[in-house]
Amino acid sequence: MTSPLVTSEVGRLRTVLLHRPGAELRRLTPRNNDELLFDGVPWVARAQEEHDAFAAALTDRGVEVLHLDRLLAEVLDVPAAREQLVAAAVDDPRIGETLRHTCVAHLSGLASDELAAALIGGVAHDELPGARGLAFELMGPGDFVVRPLPNLLFTRDSSVWVGDQVAITSLAMPARHRESTITGAVYAHHPRFAGPQRLYDPTLEHLEGGDVLLLAPGVLAVGVGERTTAGGAERLARRVFARGLAHTVLVVPIAQERATMHLDTIATMVDVDAMVMYPAVADTLVAWTVRAGDDPDAGDLRVSGPQPFLAAAADAMGIERLRLIDTGLDPVTAEREQWDDGNNTLCIGPRLAVAYERNTVTNKALEDAGIEVVPIAGDQLGSGRGGPRCMSCPVVRDASPA
Numbered sequence: 001m002t003s004p005l006v007t008s009e010v011g012r013l014r015t016v017l018l019h020r021p022g023a024e025l026r027r028l029t030p031r032n033n034d035e036l037l038f039d040g041v042p043w044v045a046r047a048q049e050e051h052d053a054f055a056a057a058l059t060d061r062g063v064e065v066l067h068l069d070r071l072l073a074e075v076l077d078v079p080a081a082r083e084q085l086v087a088a089a090v091d092d093p094r095i096g097e098t099l100r101h102t103c104v105a106h107l108s109g110l111a112s113d114e115l116a117a118a119l120i121g122g123v124a125h126d127e128l129p130g131a132r133g134l135a136f137e138l139m140g141p142g143d144f145v146v147r148p149l150p151n152l153l154f155t156r157d158s159s160v161w162v163g164d165q166v167a168i169t170s171l172a173m174p175a176r177h178r179e180s181t182i183t184g185a186v187y188a189h190h191p192r193f194a195g196p197q198r199l200y201d202p203t204l205e206h207l208e209g210g211d212v213l214l215l216a217p218g219v220l221a222v223g224v225g226e227r228t229t230a231g232g233a234e235r236l237a238r239r240v241f242a243r244g245l246a247h248t249v250l251v252v253p254i255a256q257e258r259a260t261m262h263l264d265t266i267a268t269m270v271d272v273d274a275m276v277m278y279p280a281v282a283d284t285l286v287a288w289t290v291r292a293g294d295d296p297d298a299g300d301l302r303v304s305g306p307q308p309f310l311a312a313a314a315d316a317m318g319i320e321r322l323r324l325i326d327t328g329l330d331p332v333t334a335e336r337e338q339w340d341d342g343n344n345t346l347c348i349g350p351r352l353a354v355a356y357e358r359n360t361v362t363n364k365a366l367e368d369a370g371i372e373v374v375p376i377a378g379d380q381l382g383s384g385r386g387g388p389r390c391m392s393c394p395v396v397r398d399a400s401p402a
C-alpha cells in the first residue's frame with residue numbers, strides 16, 4: 001500500500017478512486033435529470049456493466065481501484081464520520097426542523113452499508129414511513145427528503161490530489177454540494193488515508209477537480225468557467241505555493257457553457273509533453289501565469305498574461321514545445337466528439353490513455369500520434385456528460401518520467 005502522491009497526469013497510475021454507479025442513477029427521471037446534471041435517463045444495469053469494464057481495464061493493467069461506496073461504508077463505522085455525514089445529509093433548508101429530526105433518527109439507525117446507500121442514493125418521501133413535519137406533509141411521494149448524488153460517478157470533481165495533499169473541492173452546482181462531504185470524510189477518517197493534509201475545503205470559493213490539470217511536476221493549469229471561479233483558482237494558487245507543491249499556476253478561462261463545464265472537457269495530457277485538445281479552442285485558449293510574489297508569506301502573487309495557452313504552458317513546464325495532438329477533425333465531428341468527451345482521457349502511463357470508444361476519429365488521431373488508446377464503452381455512462389478522466393480520481397502515480 002503506497003501513500004498517496006500525484007505530481008502529474010501521466011506518471012504510471014498505481015491507485016485510483018472510482019465510484020460504481022448504483023441506485024442513485026435509478027432516481028433520475030425526465031423531470032429531474034436537468035437539475036441533477038444528466039442529459040437523459042440512463043439504463044442503469046448497462047451503465048454498471050460499462051463501469052465494471054472501465055474498472056477492469058484499469059485493474060488488468062495493474063492499477064489498484066478503490067471504490068468510493070465501499071470506503072464510505074467502512075468509514076461510517078467511525079462515529080465521528082457517521083455523525084458528520086448524517087448532519088450533512090439533512091443540512092437542507094427545504095426540509096425544516098421536524099422532518100430533519102425524523103430523518104436523522106432514521107439514518108442514524110441504519111447499518112453502515114445501508115447508510116452509505118442512503119447517503120448516495122438519497123431518501124425519498126415514501127421511504128420514510130411515519131415521518132412527521134410540515135415539509136413532509138407537503139411533499140409528494142417521490143420527492144426527495146435527502147437528494148441523491150448521481151454525479152458521485154465523476155470522482156474527479158469532488159477531490160483532487162496535488163502531491164501528497166488532497167483538495168476537498170467546493171462544488172458549484174447545488175446538485176453536487178454534498179459530494180465533497182463524502183470525499184472529505186473518507187479522506188479524514190478512513191485508515192487507507194490516515195488524514196492527509198488538506199489543501200482545500202468545500203467552504204472556500206468554488207473549485208472543481210475537473211478544472212485542475214497537473215501539467216508537470218510543479219505546474220498546474222486551472223480552468224475558470226462554469227464551475228471554478230477566479231477566486232477559487234487564486235486561493236488554490238496561494239496554497240500550493242505556500243506549501244511548496246507548485247511554482248506556477250496557469251489560469252485558463254473557458255466558456256461558461258455546459259459543453260465546456262471543466263477544463264478537462266476540452267484538453268487532457270496524453271504524454272509528458274503532449275495534449276489532446278478540442279481543435280475549436282486550440283488557437284484561442286489563453287492562460288494567465290500566476291507565481292508567488294515577493295512576499296510569499298503574505299500570500300503575494302505575481303500575475304502575468306494573458307498569453308497563448310500552449311506557449312505559457314511550455315514555458316512553465318520548462319520544455320521547448322507542448323505538443324498538441326492534431327485530431328485533424330472537421331468542425332462538426334470535432335464538436336460531436338468533444339461533446340462525447342473525446343478529449344477527456346485518463347492516462348494509465350505516458351502514451352497510454354483510456355478513452356471512450358465512440359470517439360473513433362479522435363482515437364484514431366491519438367493512435368496515429370503514438371498514443372495507445374484503451375477504448376471503453378460509455379453509451380450509458382456518457383449521459384452524465386463525463387469521460388474516463390471525469391470518472392477517476394488518481395491517488396497514487398509514479399513520478400513523471402522525464
Ligand SMILES: NC(=[NH2+])NCCC[C@H](N)C(=O)O
Nearest residue numbers: 037154210262384385386390
Ligand atoms: N471533470 C468533469 N468533466 N466532470 C464531468 C461532470 C459531469 C456532471 N454531470 C456535472 O455536470 O457536473
